Amino acid sequence: MELHIFGIGILTWIVFIPIVGMIIVLLLPDKNRNAIRWTAAVATGIQVVLAGVIFAVFDRTKLGINDAESFQFVEKFSWITVEAVPWVGRIEISYFMGIDGLSVLMIILTSLISFIGVISSWNIEKMVKGYFALYLLLVTGMMGVFVALDFFLFFIFWEVMLLPMYFLIGLWGGPRREYAAIKFFLYTFVGGILMLLTMLALYFSVAYTDPATGQSVHTFNILHMMNPANYVDGGLLSGVDTTWRYVAWMALFINFAIKIPLFPFHTWLPDAHVEAPTPISVILAGVLLKLGTYGLLRINFPIFPDGTIYFMYFMAILGMISIIYGAFCAMAQDDFKKLIAYSSISHMGIVVLGIAALNTQGMVGGVLQMFNHGIITAVLFLAVGVLYDRTHKRGLNDFGGIANQMPKYTGLAMIGMFAALGLPGLNGFVSELFSFLGAFEAYKWITIISVTGIIITAGYILWTIQRVFLGKTPEKLTGLNDLTPREVLMFVPLIALIIFLGVYPSPAIKLMNSSLGYLVEFVTNGGF
Amino acid sequence: MYTQLPLAILILPLLAFILLIFFGKKLPRQGDWLATGLMTLTLILSLILLVTKLNTQPAEAISSSFDWVVIGSQTISFGIMIDNLAAVMLVVVTLVSTLVHYFSMGYMKDDVRYSRYFAYLGLFSFSMLGIVLTNNILLMYVFWELVGVSSYLLIGHWYEKKSASNAANKAFIVNRVGDFGMFIGIMILFLSYSTFAFEAIFDSISAGQLPFGSEGWLTAAGVLIFCGAVGKSAQFPLHVWLPDAMEGPTPVSALIHAATMVAAGVYLVARVFPMLTADALLVIAYVGAITALIAATIAITQYDIKKVLAYSTISQLGYMIMALGVGAYTAGFMHLVTHAAFKAGLFLGAGSVIFGMHAALHKLHDHHTDAQDIRNMGGLKSRMPFTYWTFLIFTLAISGIPLTSGFLSKDEILAGTLAFSTLNGHWFLPLIGFLVAGLTAFYMFRLLILTFHGKPVNEKIYEGVTESPKVMTIPLVILAALSLFFFYSFNPFGATSGWFYGAIQRPLSMVPELLQPATYPVFYEAVSSVHTIAMLLSILIATGGVLMALAVYHWKKISAESLAKRAGVLYTGSVNKWYFDEIYDTVFVKGCHVIMKMLRWFDENIIDGIVNGSAMITKIFSNASGWIDNNIVDGLVNGTANTAGRAGGLLSHVQTGKVQTYLVYVIFSFLVLFVLFL
């Protein structure tokens, strides 16, 4: 499957359209705020359209994962090729993009959330130009990670997100934004270094034989790294079940676990969320966290099937701890945003538990949960943002009786809340169900303990609803306006997805079913 | 016929919900006619379905399904199944729901969220019908949770009251605990049989497949699924939510918390009956029995009219569960049906009383007197005749007095327990059964007498109370009619000869023979042999209970106070509901708070602390060097960064600025390197 627009592949378009938007934004005069906003909206809007096109023409039967042939919309150009010198061999870095069932949902998610993020950024008045320029750069980074099939490219996109995020939190954030920004930066950078080192170790351990010339070529191509035959003799990561492979697995895992974030690498998240402006929280929870689990599935699992199997239990236990721990911590919070941040930890724990099961249900459930959680937390953060815009408060105890004041808002927010709670009929349930089903097959007791998390989740969500929406409206909260059309616009597509996928998840599952099934098979067979 | 019709039945209430949510406020009369009309239509369709089903294909279970999702190589399909159980249940649900809709048009008039209320009723009816219609345990779980939500929304209908939102939360969370078990049970079944469909699961079990190859897991699966019923049907130990749920509007209590939703647990057990092992059934029977006893003992001492009814509901649900547990399948389910009618009637009647009391208190501008406390009532018989007479019929029915429907079903249950004990020696079950029958008669008549008989406690209020409007009394009359025996069996002393027993028959157990409970023929024989004794005993005990109540509260021959004093601990225990709420509050709620506080502290201090370089070391460091903590501000994230910063500080102290010191370092390093490497 290939699709070109003006001779340029659709993936390149979808990744770099925001960069084009960024350049336009930078060229626009500072004063012309609306033009800047519209540029950003159009750029991300085009992304949504392109994602729609991809969704429409995506071939649901192709497998992907390790087979370059069955990736779709593939674009591969040699980027850096250095001809052979005797002692190094040929060096190759390529501009290699493509998607399979694993990434296609993430692309849709990213484009959608980015677009909605722009809408919710409409009322940002401080340094509009800088804000949207950084925002669009961030979007490119996220989108790029999901389509990159070359480790180097992946890494570049991964790290490109750092700086925009740092500034977006640090410049437009709340009172403790500096602390939050540097904490975020530090954590992710540590992970980045670990990934860099592992990537290099992989690079030098992997060399495939170029069929055309017969040369041995070192490459960053992720797919080549999945083939045990490509590992050079005596390479650091050659062989199976070696200590170094475990170390490499762990290094990558820590990197991704920081992003997910998994207990005990999670403490950056609450701070970042609390301080970040609403749209950035939306992006952060909606897309950025998924990069972690996506990375695990794209990199850790297929490249190190031995390590993955070795550390299965470890992952599942961390997932379990995250679920329970995140839920309890969420319950203890008085700050609305912090609560959602911890609930994210809890929900992402479900993803990890699901994918650690290494079976199809768990895998599908996990990936679907990534998507669903992206949608749900986006709604929740938007909901907090709406209240914050009106009252400049985030404390749960500052509110009460909102349901009377803002019925439309309450309805929409409650749907989001119930989806987070895992209510059947809404999308969160479906993915949780499959994740737990898969996990239960692999780990009985761990899963049973994890499932208690849904009780705690019900506890904190309902308690939050009670404190915020129910009860008598205090004096100071009377006279709040209900949602404006712009705000309704940003909620509606997400809520529609929440309900639709809750009732009929098949369209989403069909996209990834065959790929993920193959991934499971690939990993459990040890990559052979 | 068996696809479109059930689908129509399912969709209509949902339609009502959607229309009312979006357009409720704009419709004339806020759309109550729309909701009620659609519900009536649903009732008619259900009746058509039931009649056709019983007349054309009485023995079959007709199901149809579609593929919901393909995951891996497994196809998960959803569908509907119409068997007699479902068809009867459909009528029960739609009937009570329709009547409650009508009743609510009177009761909820002038409510601030009138259309929202009807919308939620629609959502509830939709979900409840979903539970009934599904052929699939997962889909049942889905609707299971949805009724939970609609119940949550309706309990919290008056959410301005803190107690209402608390009760709503409690209901949902306690139910979640039960659902947790059910969820795991479902997972066990799916992983063993790769399907969620009931029939397919039963087929696999009867083919000898056991979950994870072990009999224990089959029992566990049964008990775990039963956990869902424990939650929803408010069985011990999860019964605590139901009394609190009375915070909701009274018609809601009638519909959800008496007639239908709480009976869903019974329906669930009936649905999965074929896969339950003897052990699982025994657990179920005992849970039911304990529940029945505990709730009945509490009901005796309550003064809130709705609380009494709530505990009686729990107690009756315990009966049903116990009946299923002992194998009296039809009796249990029949009790569900009869109970739906008379308990809905009781609640609506109570609603009618409360409505009248409210109106009276409103006229007096009295906002302190509790409109639901029976100590404030008395003598209302003459003010509310329709309400009184229907209430009396309901009370007779629940007490198990002959000629009522309640007698038929309860009698069969008692006979079943007795038979069970003769087969297995579990004499505890019939003992409780009969004891509770007596208690029921006692507390129900206590309620009736205190409310309607005697002298009015407060004349002013009494004067203000008037009979409720027609829209409220007519449903009462219909329900009262349905509480009489001839709707179920023309023989007032034997249900087994009626159409009901013909339609609903105990399904065959699918579990391996060793694990099976007593087969139906064996059981039936035992029941036949004890039936007469049981009947006589039950009439005797029920009458005894009624007489006792009359003696204490009507004729005042026995003083209630002295009885209470004599009961001592038992009395205080009963008044305080055996302290379940307090114990749960201390153990679970407080425990949860402690854990979460601990974890929060842990998160903020230890984990962050480790990351930030343990606070201790930093402190010691800073004390030793006496630097004031400027570096946090310096943008170095505290901790590791701090320590690094400190180390950097130490290192920069090395840089003295004196060139000869530098040279000393150079020479020194030279020597060190010399020693190290050479």
Add this chain to the structure above:
Amino acid sequence: MELMSIQSFAEPGLIHFLIVSAILFSLGIMAVLSRRNTIMVLMGVELILNSANINFIAFSRFTELSLHGHMIGLFVIIIAAAEAAVALAIVLNVYNKFKTINLDEISLLKG
């Protein structure tokens, strides 16, 4: 090339020159490290350079290095001179600014 062989004192060999140069080198280092007067330190530097020079000459006398050693010696002398000249100019400038040539007192830059 028998560096370590013991030769008669009457006939100085390579080892004697090396010992002398090593002593000179150490004296230079000592001077550099211990004197506070800049000029004295610079003289210590001269000692170090010249100790190396002795080595060069000795090696060219006793090994096959031959004339190379002498040549290097000449170059080093020139460099030492240049360095000394620059150093003295700088010291002069420093003296003008700080009014001292005590190295310990010239430590504005540190940390």
Add this chain to the structure above:
Amino acid sequence: MVEHTLHSIGQFLPEIVIVSTLCVIIVADLFIKSERHTTGWIMLGGLLLAGYFTIMQIGRSEAVFYDMVAVDPFAVFFKSILILAGIFIVFFSMKSLELESYKPRIGEYYMLIAGMMLGMMMMVGSANLLLMFLALELTSICSYVLVGFTKSSLRSSESSMKYIIYGAVSSGIMLYGISLLIGVTSSTDIYTINEALIAGVEQTLILNISVLMIIVGLGFKIAIVPFHFWAPDVYEGAPVTIAALLAVASKIAAFGMIIRFFSVTFIDSAGVSASGVWTAIEGIHWDLLLGGMAALAMIVGNLTALRQDNIKRMLAYSSIAHAGYILMGLVILTSEGLTAIMIYLFIYLFMNLGAFYVAMLFLNKAGTESIEEYKGLGFRAPLAAIALTIFLVSLTGIPPTGGLIAKLYIFGAAISAGWIWLVVIAGITTVISLFYYIRVVRNMFFYKPDENAPEISFDLTSKLILFALLIPTLFLGIYFAPLLEIAKSSISIIGF
């Protein structure tokens, strides 16, 4: 013999051009006393011409002047980037406000720079210990004076004095080491020394002492721990232009020399396997020695930089740390390592010069070198602040900047050679480095400027210079194949 000499002169044109430039500047300085940057332009012309001749040397590989000087791809690469650095420094000097008050003496300044350029170019080309020492001394002596060029500044004077004392002692020790090495091998030519070493030397103790002493001198020049102490003081005291010159050009030259010296002298050339892994001559663990020093440099440099407030001083420590990273490429004893060093140095040139340049611009316009006082500069001078951010980010090694590519190759080479512990230290210290770099960024952007602080604007040429540094820094992060090719083809050292 005459023919050889003539031929050699033909191969010595870049250096000759520089010498001539030096002379022309002296003469011109005598006659032209205008306020214009005449001497600067002459210097620039000389550098360009030398650059032209250097580029003409591409592809040659021979030893001239009786094996005293090597003209090989390695030397040509280093000379080219030295000249490039020189060109930037001349531009900086023209823009520097610091040097403004020394206008009458500016000819002297450029003359010394020319001398230094000559010394540095010879450092990377010389293949003879004597010539190496001479080139080193030439560079050093010129730089001593340049550091103290702003005579009226106390700090400048102090730093130049510290520098000369420290430098003189270090080079003295190195000279003593050279004398011992020459003594035990009876040769001044590094190829011959190599042969002698392979053949076997009995006095390993003396040999080792001599290596260590030479390392003291070379370590001083590249400012590697524990021989780095001069660097912070000197960088802080010296004019920004000279600090930049020392941090970049002088360091590059010293690395050229150190690589040539070690890889020619102490490698068993028979042991160079096809896989590109070398074997050090037995008995001398100079690779481990340098590895330890590299690790120390990364740790000490990065940690100490955390607490600096003067940006030049911070950059001094950062350049110490970077010396550690670069040195990693040598100690792993592979050709990949050499390639990585060259890539690193090339990128380092742009990003570090860039950082110094912006520091100079801020010194010119905002009058401060204190990072604390950078607060709000992001709003007063957005362009320069963004540029500085990019340079610092690049120094940290975050994509898409050249700094990542530099680190990527160095780390990669070290991993592929199995020096995992060293890479881990490098990784950890990179994280630490994030703090002090990002602190500058934070100060610039996260604080509002004073109400009455004026906007800062720069003239066109300043901006052009900025872009000339900025664009390669960014571009090399995205497309670096040519650089890779050049580096690959430039690692061939004659006779090795």
